[in-house]
Amino acid sequence: MIAPLRYQTVVIGGGFFGCSVAVALAEQGRKVLLCEEADALLTRASYNNQARIHNGYHYPRSVLTALRSRINFPRWIEQYRDCVVDDFEKYYAIARRFSKVSAQQFRSFMERIGAPLEPAPARVTSLFNDALIERVFTVRECAFDALKLRNLLEQRLVDTRVEVMLNTRAVKVAADDGAISVTLENAGANERVVADQVFNCTYSRINELLAASGLPRIRLKHELAEMALVEVPEPLKHVGVTVMCGPFFSVMPFPARGLHTLSHVRYTPHGEWHDTDTASRNMGAFLKENRPPTNYRSMLSDAQRYLPMLGECVQKDSLWEIKTVLPASEEDDSRPILFQRDCGLKNLHCVMGAKIDNVFDVLTECAAAV
Ligand SMILES: Cc1cc2nc3c(=O)[nH]c(=O)nc-3n(C[C@H](O)[C@H](O)[C@H](O)COP(=O)(O)OP(=O)(O)OC[C@H]3O[C@@H](n4cnc5c(N)ncnc54)[C@H](O)[C@@H]3O)c2cc1C
Known part of the structure; x- marks a missing residue:
């Protein structure tokens, strides 16, 4: 039997946050795989949004969000x-x-x-x-141009030698001898890879992967x-x-x-x-x-x-x-990041940026988690 491919980091979800996390970790010299279900990067929330680069005005009821x-x-x-x-x-x-x-x-x-x-x-x-x-x-x-952002991140992924798998869905994660195994589905075929840590950057689908893996969900x-x-x-x-x-x-x-x-x-x-x-x-x-x-x-x-x-x-x-x-955002319309470490599995981290300017806060957390 062929041994599964091994990575230091697997990032699931090729939106703005998944791509940014993958690039940042690869810049530290890590061997990174990024998998994305769609046939291109940044096609979901990172494209379908209001394109606003926030500068505080939108959050007069949340001083922390406005200040960040x-x-x-x-x-x-x-x-x-x-x-x-x-x-x-x-x-x-x-x-x-x-x-x-x-x-x-x-x-x-x-x-x-x-x-x-x-x-x-x-x-x-x-x-x-x-x-x-x-x-x-x-x-x-x-405002930001989502197509230019896609091009920029594609280039950064190339420059940092992140391995990108498009049309590839992560269907399940599981503990594997101190590491994490990720089952990937591509064109109906399943493949397993193993990583020291996994970042779940699937935004609206964070819980879908957790549920399919039998792990506790996050309140969203x-x-x-x-x-x-x-x-x-x-x-x-x-x-x-x-x-x-x-x-x-x-x-x-x-x-x-x-x-x-x-x-x-x-x-x-x-x-x-x-x-x-x-x-x-x-x-x-x-x-x-x-x-x-x-x-x-x-x-x-x-x-x-x-x-x-x-x-x-x-x-x-x-x-x-x-x-x-996050449910808490309903009170004051705040937009904190979600960065939940060890989500039911050691070294499985769930990431949700909430708005694109939060990327720096997310990357700080990622750096601390590896
Ligand atoms: C209507 C709306 C308006 C918004 N307006 C703004 C705004 O003006 N300014 C702002 O800063 N933010 C805004 N936001 C928030 C912003 O769009 C998001 O914070 C950001 O795009 C999320 O990026 P992401 O990478 O986490 O998610 P996404 O871009 O959704 O990326 C997640 C990726 O994961 C992939 N995926 C899911 N499941 C799997 C799986 N199992 N395996 C492989 N791949 C998978 C998806 O295909 C997707 O490409 C808005 C959001 C929405 C929805």
């Missing part, structure tokens, strides 16, 4: 410079009613965390419905999210707008498609669920089979009350993805 973003924003901009898109003006608007923060609270919070903001110019405030919007602020926030909350991809009217072409903080909306440039995403706190989620200890869903299949009709009309009709010009948007498509957060 303030610290990580300049590092992200520096290290992924070619993927950063900043050729647009960004505005945060505060609604008069139903907002969880007032304009004064928003301003004080941003001053406290050192996030630059100033009153938006009259040419911009005049675009908003004054009866519904209390104040509009000019802020500094950027999922929602099926839709972001409409729209062509915005000319005056909004180089503009991003977020109305904070409550049941409102964002319209953000989505550079990978040359369009904007329109997302709405009430209409983007099409349903939510928690993983239970008894049932496991195949999230990929769930997404394909249960895609409901678009909520675009509802998103638009509410958003255009605040910013009437949005009525001229044309929907081109929608991005659909399962969004996964």
Whole structure:
């Protein structure tokens, strides 16, 4: 019998976080295998998202999340410079009613965390419905181009000699004589590899692998999210707008498609669920089979009350993805990383970054775990 291939590290999941973890560990001289179920890297949550590089403004109810973003924003901009898109003006608007923060609270919070903001110019405030919007602020926030990010990570994986297996699903992990064996499925055939440590970076599917391996699950909350991809009217072409903080909306440039995403706190989620200890869903299949009709009309009709010009948007498509957060995030909308060591097996670590600027926090934890 041929002995299974042996690696120091196996990383499961080729999204932004899996790729980043694989590159960082290979840079330390480790022999790393990265396996990804899809036929390309960064096709799931790392592509299907709002493309926002957070700089603190989005989290006026979580000082820790806001502060971490303030610290990580300049590092992200520096290290992924070619993927950063900043050729647009960004505005945060505060609604008069139903907002969880007032304009004064928003301003004080941003001053406290050192996030630059100033009153938006009259040419911009005049675009908003004054009866519904209390104040509009000019802020500094950027977007990222997910296709350029994919290219960059592909190159870094080559440069660091990470072995990448596409179309390869990890179906199970198990203890193996002090190491971990990983069963991989490729084109219907199973193969086993062995590693000193394994990183489960499968985001919405972290529990699927744990359950298939008979290991305890992590408490996670999922929602099926839709972001409409729209062509915005000319005056909004180089503009991003977020109305904070409550049941409102964002319209953000989505550079990978040359369009904007329109997302709405009430209409983007099409349903939510928690993983239970008894049932496991195949999230990929769930997404394909249960895609409901678009909520675009509802998103638009509410958003255009605040910013009437949005009525001229044309929907081109929608991005659909399962969004996964820690249950604690429901309280204050925070986005801490999940880094859970030894998940039922020694040296099996589960990683969820929650937002892309958290990558530096994740890599610090990874370095400490090996
Ligand atoms: C709707 C939405 C909007 C968001 N907006 C933003 C935003 O504006 N800014 C921001 O910073 N963050 C945002 N996020 C969060 C951000 O997208 C995620 O934190 C990040 O992309 C997660 O990266 P990941 O590598 O963990 O997951 P993914 O990119 O989903 O990668 C996981 C990979 O694992 C693979 N996989 C799963 N199971 C297996 C298996 N058994 N074997 C092999 N491969 C497997 C999948 O195919 C996938 O490629 C948003 C997320 C969503 C869903």
